[in-house]
Amino acid sequence: MDVPTLLDCNGLLAVWRRLTARAEFGQREPYELDERGKVVMNSLPSARRQIVLTDIFCHVTEQIGHLAVMSVPVATPSFGIRVPDVVWMPCDKWEGFDRDDPVPFVPDLCVEVLLDSDRTQDIDRRVKSYLEGGAAEVIVVGQRGQVEFWGATGRRQASMFGITLSLDRMYFEEGDVSSIPSVRC
Template identity: 80%
Template sequence: MDVPILLEHTGLLAAWRRLAIQAESGQRQLYELDEYGELVMNPRPSARRQIVLTDIFCHVTEQIGHLAAMSVAVTTRSFGIRIPDVVWMPCDKWDGFDRDDPVPFVPDLCVEVLLDSDRTQDIDRRVKGYLEGGAREVIVVGQCGQVQFWGARGQVQASMFGIAPLLDRMYLEEGGVSSIPSVGC
């Protein structure tokens, strides 16, 4: 039985570029590559999830600066090319790479919004991949709107960047009914 081989940055980038050529316009954000260069399809985010991740993006830009972006592909050391919902990094890090390709490293801050997302099954690997790849912090917004902050030493109580996202409860409800059950969230 053949054991899959982890692809290094150049191999992942070559696989990404092949997919980009094949993808229809606008579909580029719907896929990622795992650490073996295999395609990982992502469903389009719901309007509710898009509103919450836009809200998070606005909080980040208001609280630590305008150098944030949404849905940018980043290259991790151990988890392939992934697309966090929001990323932020200092100005000098935005220079020196082709912005049509995935960022060749993981930005300082990555945010994942798990509302109606199938990323919940691999969120631990995502957080670990981002942190191993150079992120200083990863923020995870859970399916019920709970916010977790992760750093090099594990989960922490508050953001090292001083980010305090305030999510509107209205967007955490579906069809007027709260998505937060009395038990579990």
């Protein structure tokens, strides 16, 4: 029985570059790569989700600095090249790599928003991979607006960066938040 080969960071980067070389006018399709270099297509975010992502981006930049970006590809050690919704890291970490390529490591803060997203089924793996890859914190915003903070030792009550997210309820699904499964890292 053949066991599929996992690609290292350089192998993933080579596949990524081949894909982006075919993109027209710098427009990247909403894809990621799994740990074997296979393309994983994501649906385009709705206008509602884009508003929430922008709101979170603004909260992060206002509270801990302007070095946050939205939807940047990130090389993870065990889950391929993934595209968190928002990432942040200190200025010195932005130096020394080609910004046209995926970030070759996991930034200090990664945020995933599950609102109308096809990421809900693999959110546990995403959080674990970001943390294993060096993220100090992962924030997950659920479909009903619930906010979870995750660190190396598990779920936290508050952000280690002091981030608070006050998100407008009108963008989230109504209903009982307790019925939504949470991350199980």
